[in-house]
Amino acid sequence: MIIDVHGHLCASPKLYAWYTLLLASRATYGTPPPPMSDDELLSLPETKRNLEAIDLAGTDVQLLSPRPFTMFHAEKPGRVAHRWNEGVNGYIAQLCRVLPDRFAGICGLPQPAGEPIQTSLPELERCIKELGFVGCLLDPDPGEGDNxxxxxxxxxxxxxxxxxxxxxxxxxxxxxxxxxxxGTYATHFIDEESLAILSLVNSRVFLDFPKLKIIISHGGGSVPYQVGRWRAERLHPVMAKNHPLSESFDESLRRIYYDTVIHSKDSLAMLIKLVGSDRVVFGTENPGSGTAMNPETGRSFDDIKALVEDIDALTPEDRANIYENNARRLFPRLKAKGGAPAVKGDPNKYLTGEGARQGIGM
Structure with a gap:
């Protein structure tokens, strides 16, 4: 079985039309997301695109999250991001309920730039406890480069x-x-992933939260491929003296998990060798930036399964870890073949988090 931990929602244009209303009104009014029947959802070209993508990739279950560049964390006022992400999470919840054997939900946190992270927690709890989601997407830079x-x-x-x-x-x-x-939109991903890793492993986070589970997108940004630099820095007398973790940089790297969305066999093999097959989870981000054809292989760049299969050094146990076992360990709420458990709440009851407390409800 193959579990793809990195997938993004292909949504109906009706959902994005609703966003224009939110933006125009600055989410002042309680206009709800557009209603959609289960049959309509299944008939959408966007839903079919999500299904076709995972079928072509050989994926059994894909974990779906919002499209990152449409999370709008930098929009003002912050209630726009709250209401939008709550609405998108409801849409994802409905899709996962209708197709429970193919999709499970990863919620988008409403993280308006400048707000305390506590304002995101009600939506996280709603998605996990009521809507049956299995994890969340975390934006390390909601200010979109504002430092x-x-x-x-x-x-x-x-x-x-x-x-x-x-x-x-x-x-x-x-x-x-x-x-x-x-940088560009694409390089911003790599920059933020690299900064996230270095900040986490050079801090007290994993001492204070030993059970914390973090996955870094796109193979860990640049860090695994510049590992010599960070090994050397960890051994510098000043760094070694003041560092909270009494371990090597390589040991610190293994406190984190990494997905396979790298699009290169050599880079993927290097990542697995560095952190171990028990710390790498299968992901394709398909459909996404890797849909272009690779002229060297005749396959699309996001055909990640083919890359894994082409790495001769991997054992059957390594591949089982990457394809399924690691995801099972990371996502205990992922049930059997079908992904998320039964939905307990109404996915369309979207405004129950911070937005409701701000008095902008229905």
Missing amino acids: KTPPMGDEYWYPLYEKLCELDVPAHVHSTGNQHGR
Whole structure:
């Protein structure tokens, strides 16, 4: 069995049309997301695209999260991001309920730039406890390059880490937009993933939260491929003296999990050799940025299963870890073949978190 931990929602245009209403009104009014029957949802070209993508990839179950660049964390006022992400999570919950053998939900946290992370926690609890989601997407830079959000080793994030441990769900680190950064939208992902790893493993986070489960997107950004630099820095007399973790940099890396969305056999083989097959989880981000054809292989770049199969050094146990076993360990709420447990609440009852307390309900 293959569990793809990194997938994003292909949503109906009706959902994005609703966003324009939220943006135009600055989420002042209680306009709900557009209603959609189960039959309509199944008939959408966007739903068929999600299904076709995982079928072509050989995936049995894909964990679906919002499309990162549409999470709108930098929009003002912050209630726009709250209401939008609550609505998208409801849409994902419905799709997972209709197709429970193919999809499970990864919720998008409403993380308006400049707000305490505590404002995201009601939506996290709703998604996990009521809607049957199995984890969350964590944006390390909701300000989109404005350099105002503390790094992930900072105590700013501790309320979220505490809640993740309480719920026993992992956070999948994935940046979103890049309004203010120096790099492009694509390079912003790599930059933020690299910063997230270095901040986490050079902090007290894993001492204070030993049960915390973090997945880093896209093979860990640049860190695994610049590992010599970080090994050397860890051994520098000043760093070694003041470092909270009395272990090597390689040991610290193994406190984190990494997905396979790298699009290169050589890079993927290097990652697995560095951190071990028990720390790598299968992901494709398909459909996504890797849908272009690779002229060297004749396959799309996001045909990640073919890359895993082509690495001769992997044992059957290694492949089983990457394809399924690690995901099972990371996502204890993922049930049997079908992904998420039965939904307890109404996915369309979307405004029950921070948005409701701000008095902007229906």
